[in-house]
Amino acid sequence: MQSYVTGLYRAAGLAAGHSSHSGRRTVGSRLVALGHSLDTVQLLFGHAELDHVAPYVELSDQELRDAIAALDAGFD
Template identity: 65%
Template sequence: MQSYVTSLYRAAGLGAGYSSHSGRRTFASRLVAQSHTLETVQILLGHSHLDHVAPYLDVSQRELHEAVAAINLSYGMRFA
């Protein structure tokens, strides 16, 4: 199956860096970016253990910066 999907990428004119694995990684990353739970991603990827999902998740620098910027640092904090 993996070689078949990779051949589809090649037939579409996409070169190195595109494979069934990269497609799964993109799928998982986009699900997480759209606020789906890791448990949902785990089930959709067909993994029996949640820790098997981590290698499929790519987080861009932009997403990291947005996550930090979205934190409300004043929520629930009291300073003396």
Template identity: 60%
Template sequence: MEYLAADSLQNYIMSLYRAAGLGSGYSSHSGRRTFASRLVAQGHSLETVQVLIGHSHIDHVAPCLDVSQRELREAVAAVNLSD
């Protein structure tokens, strides 16, 4: 595989978003954030996400996660208050 400089890679990713019909607001970072959030939602550990998105420290993972309002409501609804 050919090495791509960071700016070339970003341009390539942006061209893929445009080709898919997605406008502004999408970047390689938003793709990483979506990937990380979906991994956590599927039950993977933060340590696994840390390795897969290339962060050297686990405390750098949390800012990459997006939690939807639906996920927040489901988490609250799942709390068993009768225990």
């Protein structure tokens, strides 16, 4: 399946660096950005351990700043 998806990326003209794993990172990151828990991503991705999900989730610098700002606001 992984090589099939990678082949689809290549057929679409996407250069190296795009693979089934990059697609999983996009899906995982979007789910988290939409407010879904890592537990949900874990189940959808079929991982037995939560720490196996972390490599698929990428957060932008803005998302990290927003998280810190939310913590700061909670202490006012």
